[in-house]
Amino acid sequence: MKASLYEELDKIFHPGCMASVGASSNMANMGMGFLFGYKKLGFSGKLYAIHPTKRSDHFETYPGLLDVPGPIDEVKVSIPARLVPGVMKDCVKKGVRCVTIFSSGFRESGTAEGEALEDEVVRIAGKGGVRVIGPNCMGIYCPETGMSIRADMPKVDGGKIALISQSGGIAISFSLAAGEKGVGLSKVVSYGNECDLGAPEFLHYLARDKKTEVICLYIEGTRRAGELFSALKDAAEKKPVVILKGGSTDVGNRAVASHTGALTGSSEVWNAIARQTKAIMAEDTDEMLDLAILLSLVGPPPGRRIGLLTISGGFGVFATDQVVRAGFEMPLLAKQTQKALFKFIDAPGTSIQNPVDMAAKFFQPQHYAELFPAFDKDPGVDAFILVCAMEYLTILSSKTREWSTAMVKTLINGLNYMKKPVYIVLLHTAEEVIRLEHEHSFLAAGYPVFPTVNRCLLAMQRSMERK
């Protein structure tokens, strides 16, 4: 049974063709957005625009699904709710595998009419053997196969992070945020009202998906608590699972009621679920992405003893405060480490005890091959944090942007001498565009990057909860 669910979903994540019902000639129309999105990501199969009267110049257009000559694997529906049951019947006739219903106005509306419409969709789909994602959702984004949830989703290959999201906005936002960092995602699914396929099924599938190494879950509530618990337990045994629970306060739950209409649960309940399933809780989307990146690149620190490397004394001082406040330790470096470092870092304004304030020595990469291994070998340190202030990476009046990029590449070569985990803090300071380039460089080299020391520490701390 379980094996067949994996196979069924794997087919759904690899459709041969897609039809978008409600794709008009208006380029800003949602149905058109899906089609352009698939095209942009290089979807290799056929794409059909379905509209009763309008003709698209960009895609093969038919008035209805039944007018399409060949078979259809996947259908996206973005038309008013009351018209959806009719389309569902056509999907059954065409033998469609999976229908994603973008339209809202179903159970989440809180009306009897919406509920009845959703029940009708479920009945038709169940009888006809068609699986449904939604309603009130975006469906699947899969850069590898070219499935998309909007016209402009990023194409980054080799992603290891998956997201299952009850909210479409958060599915898009999370994906765009990852793309902006050059971080790839393996699979994303926005599942909305969960009238058929939902969090338990996608957890089951992604736990077994070889391309996925970390699973993120944004959830507001569920009517299937038992199944969800089992699926979480199963998935978190196989790979890290990060949960962001929307509506974990009473007032937040009131907001959920009008958003997806799902049953919710207090934060105590969800924390207990996380503890028992070994999932990790995050508190917002930034935290969730931070954690996913950390877990997919270097994993949790093996212990709490931190070596802090900075290129600015002031930042070293209050970063130290932050490290200690967050419950980590900052041991004095061993005598032999200090001795080895003193060969290179001896100028006024530097420090070698921990934090190590490299000051201007940062700009002497000829010493990196000795400096970084010396650091790494310290027996009292489990993991390192490198705090980079962009002010030193963008002295653009006397240095060029190319110098700045080369400096980061050199720094990465230095870091590569180290075997213990290194977490990078690249502060928002100046030249945001250059910061973004540097962030890409560090991430591409396998180092997780955070915009503040506290964000770094929070991700490190949460990543250790699973052990």
Next chain:
Amino acid sequence: MKASLYEELDKIFHPGCMASVGASSNMANMGMGFLFGYKKLGFSGKLYAIHPTKRSDHFETYPGLLDVPGPIDEVKVSIPARLVPGVMKDCVKKGVRCVTIFSSGFRESGTAEGEALEDEVVRIAGKGGVRVIGPNCMGIYCPETGMSIRADMPKVDGGKIALISQSGGIAISFSLAAGEKGVGLSKVVSYGNECDLGAPEFLHYLARDKKTEVICLYIEGTRRAGELFSALKDAAEKKPVVILKGGSTDVGNRAVASHTGALTGSSEVWNAIARQTKAIMAEDTDEMLDLAILLSLVGPPPGRRIGLLTISGGFGVFATDQVVRAGFEMPLLAKQTQKALFKFIDAPGTSIQNPVDMAAKFFQPQHYAELFPAFDKDPGVDAFILVCAMEYLTILSSKTREWSTAMVKTLINGLNYMKKPVYIVLLHTAEEVIRLEHEHSFLAAGYPVFPTVNRCLLAMQRSMERK
């Protein structure tokens, strides 16, 4: 006495000419950086490069200060510590008002030699009537008069935020971060070892400076606790003062010892100082800048009852959780408000209770003139948070960047209908470059902008501590 300190410092902040001792022909040299920095900011007076052997092509060069034909108001010194006393004697002879000593290797080095050198500097200066900033510091950055601390400091006029910083790195980093946001600073001073002028004097001056509305202070420690306390109390009575204390944990204090060598103090001591002087404590530079911007633009919220406006249901849900967790309230909007809003926000997927999820109605600015005043008039709400997900502001496949910019301008017009304070959360999602443009637009229109809901809430909360 006090009046004369203000006048003396005001002259120091308005020098007629500056000489940089140690400015070689090498463009990357620190002494040259100061000169180019003044030039870039449009300093109107004379600029001299002082070097015994090297000649600059860009500035009038002399081998020594005594060779300069006219008077010299300000001197910047960036030469090895042991040569500084000699230069000090020349400064006395030339009647220089203020010397900034960038050089390190004085008291902060922890050596007897460094301490003796610093004492000698103090003795010469005191006897000769020359004021000293430093050693081990960057000195004054003042966009208005053109004084600079590096070659590439930003030129943003009309700044209302001042910074007094014991650390040069943090003075630069804070200034660049503000500049990156298009936020101007009135005056910045990095004062290092505080052998003469220090935090008490600059607090006294900035408390009386008409251009400055908010004072930030980064401090690691002091030997003048009594004077500092009085100056803080005096300044915080006149305008908001935000303090970032570096080294508020034991380990952090160890880091201070090698950075500026000042006496420190536990976080309990500093929290008590803040309470008694009505200053506000921040925990890192981002927080300090957030707070300064909030205080200089709209001030603290007049109460804890928040109206939350979003353009994405998912973000509305967990932003609500964050608001409640941070100790604010999210009351249901009044019946008459809901009625007024329902005229515009009635589509499936929207919500009008609080949070207000505008969803696609966000894109119908024709309703803004009625929508925003309706919001503003709700009697149960003290202040508003608007959560903008960039995913809706950058649908670049179907919309242009110009559309996105125009949309933000329109949104600002809508917000301008509101009289209660509005705080903007502009999430890092996609198109960082466009986000930065939008951030500039909001800030220029007088709205504080934060990258996450939690950062916004933290700044709001801290800003209320002063009342």
